[in-house]
Amino acid sequence: MTEKYDIAFLGGGPAGYQGAIRAAKLGARVAVIEERFVGGVCLNWGCIPTKAVRASAEAGRTLRRAREYGFKAVEAVPDIAAIIARKQRVIKALRGSIEQLFLARKIELIEGRGALVGPGKIEVRKPGESALIEASKVIIATGSRPAGLPMIPKGPRVFLADEMLDISFLPQQLLVIGGGAVGVEMAAIFRELGSEIVLVEALDRILPFDDRETAENLLTILQRRKIKVYCSTTVESVVESGDGFSVRLSNGTELTPDTILQAVGRRFNTEGIGLEQLGIEMERGRIVVDKHLQTNVPGHYAAGDVIGGWLLAHVAFAEGICAAEHALGLGSWMDYWVVPRCVFSIPEYAAVGISEEEAREKYSVKVARFPFKSLGMAQAIGELEGQVKIIADTETDTILGAHIFGPHGADLISEIALAMKGDSPARLVMDTIHTHPTLSEAVLEVAQALHDQAIHVAPSRGH
Numbered sequence: 207m208t209e210k211y212d213i214a215f216l217g218g219g220p221a222g223y224q225g226a227i228r229a230a231k232l233g234a235r236v237a238v239i240e241e242r243f244v245g246g247v248c249l250n251w252g253c254i255p256t257k258a259v260r261a262s263a264e265a266g267r268t269l270r271r272a273r274e275y276g277f278k279a280v281e282a283v284p285d286i287a288a289i290i291a292r293k294q295r296v297i298k299a300l301r302g303s304i305e306q307l308f309l310a311r312k313i314e315l316i317e318g319r320g321a322l323v324g325p326g327k328i329e330v331r332k333p334g335e336s337a338l339i340e341a342s343k344v345i346i347a348t349g350s351r352p353a354g355l356p357m358i359p360k361g362p363r364v365f366l367a368d369e370m371l372d373i374s375f376l377p378q379q380l381l382v383i384g385g386g387a388v389g390v391e392m393a394a395i396f397r398e399l400g401s402e403i404v405l406v407e408a409l410d411r412i413l414p415f416d417d418r419e420t421a422e423n424l425l426t427i428l429q430r431r432k433i434k435v436y437c438s439t440t441v442e443s444v445v446e447s448g449d450g451f452s453v454r455l456s457n458g459t460e461l462t463p464d465t466i467l468q469a470v471g472r473r474f475n476t477e478g479i480g481l482e483q484l485g486i487e488m489e490r491g492r493i494v495v496d497k498h499l500q501t502n503v504p505g506h507y508a509a510g511d512v513i514g515g516w517l518l519a520h521v522a523f524a525e526g527i528c529a530a531e532h533a534l535g536l537g538s539w540m541d542y543w544v545v546p547r548c549v550f551s552i553p554e555y556a557a558v559g560i561s562e563e564e565a566r567e568k569y570s571v572k573v574a575r576f577p578f579k580s581l582g583m584a585q586a587i588g589e590l591e592g593q594v595k596i597i598a599d600t601e602t603d604t605i606l607g608a609h610i611f612g613p614h615g616a617d618l619i620s621e622i623a624l625a626m627k628g629d630s631p632a633r634l635v636m637d638t639i640h641t642h643p644t645l646s647e648a649v650l651e652v653a654q655a656l657h658d659q660a661i662h663v664a665p666s667r668g669h
């Protein structure tokens with residue numbers, strides 16, 4: 207018998223599972239088809255695993271700084287098996303929570319690989335079985351997978367981004383190929399765990415698509431942590447040798463890493479799921495959607511990494527919810543003007559809005575910076591590296607962008623994102639009383655500096 211649903215999600219990652227919960231709350235009969243684990247890349251191999259292992263790396267860092275905090279020196283020897291086991295416990299607990307939410311909302315989780323076999327018809331296969339389900343609305347949320355370089359040999363010491371945190375050993379020398387968010391994050395984490403790191407980026411800087419000044423400042427900090435970074439450099443050859451590799455870079459440098467991580471981008475999961483047969487429009491591998499996330503085939507939507515753009519879990523959450531709402535009759539649409547984003551390096555980098563370069567090209571701007579070292583709370587907790595920068599329109603005081611690197615930058619950026627979303631001038635941030643002593647006062651101080659009212663420092667200021 208064919209099961210019928212109001213709405214079916216192909217893929218149970220961030221877009222699929224949050225969209226499903228929203229749809230169930232709107233009263234729909236909902237199915238989620240998932241071939242691996244609910245939570246997708248984010249929960250099982252991406253956002254959460256990296257943050258769990260990063261927490262271990264930071265704990266080690268604090269232990270190594272024991273004397274600074276008034277303790278006798280302690281030995282901090284990482285036990286990679288225990289660190290990975292802890293990460294796995296975190297994943298299991300969160301996966302269980304999603305499954306409980308599904309149960310409570312009567313969302314049917316159908317295990318297997320799904321493919322569209324007609325409008326609103328999905329065939330779900332698993333070994334030895336297949337089933338057909340029908341849904342009035344379908345949301346394609348199949349996500350993405352890591353890309354690799356053909357020249358890199360496969361083997362137990364060569365990892366793609368999604369595989370790295372299932373590692374069973376601590377690399378001695380890790381070659382990270384790619385200086386985007388994932389490469390920088392992994393480099394920072396494994397450095398704190400004690401690996402020697404060489405990071406290679408083909409473009410002229412790390413985090414090549416964000417604010418230049420902030421990315422350069424972060425680079426200085428990574429180098430201070432003894433991470434070796436080669437920009438404008440590519441990997442020319444990799445040959446296995448003994449327990450590791452002989453690697454030659456385009457700048458002539460020879461390396462002998464024992465482990466390689468490829469963090470060179472992602473591919474969209476659009477193959478073999480019936481998109482061509484249904485005539486769903488695609489462009490360079492991603493599904494094309496309108497602002498309501500509708501594809502060109504009525505009743506069929508797509509959300510999350512599979513539509514390209516920002517490949518971020520919180521964007522996928524918002525898209526899954528938007529698609530579910532529109533499919534069930536609400537007028538929802540996506541607004542990408544305010545998208546905060548973070549790189550969980552140590553310390554963190556977070557941004558919202560546009561870079562200073564882009565702002566200067568398009569607007570008349572004022573820019574203010576505030577260094578964490580001038581802040582009471584940063585001094586109290588011993589985290590002095592980094593700064594907050596806000597770029598605002600000179601005439602309207604509208605915030606155009608903000609870039610933070612430093613402790614808890616990823617949390618601090620939300621306040622600025624909210625101000626931008628509400629079209630509030632930077633002055634509103636300044637006029638809001640902030641709790642003391644907190645790191646959030648760095649945001650207050652930079653807003654004050656934008657209006658020539660800096661209290662704790664005379665920050666450099668450009669017009």
Ligand SMILES: Cc1cc2nc3c(=O)[nH]c(=O)nc-3n(C[C@H](O)[C@H](O)[C@H](O)COP(=O)(O)OP(=O)(O)OC[C@H]3O[C@@H](n4cnc5c(N)ncnc54)[C@H](O)[C@@H]3O)c2cc1C
Pocket residue numbers: 216217218219220221222239240241242243244245246247248249251252253254256318319320321347348349350351367368388475479509510511512517518519520521522550
């Ligand atoms: C190392 C790493 C760290 C990251 N850290 C962050 C971070 O800190 N913050 C952040 O915002 N983002 C982060 N990301 C990105 C984030 O993981 C993705 O943007 C997010 O997972 C995308 O969600 P999604 O639902 O679109 O797709 P996915 O998470 O890829 O989920 C898609 C799901 O669909 C399933 N699926 C695919 N095809 C089928 C099919 N035919 N049938 C059934 N099921 C199918 C897959 O098994 C998968 O579970 C990170 C990514 C990586 C790799």
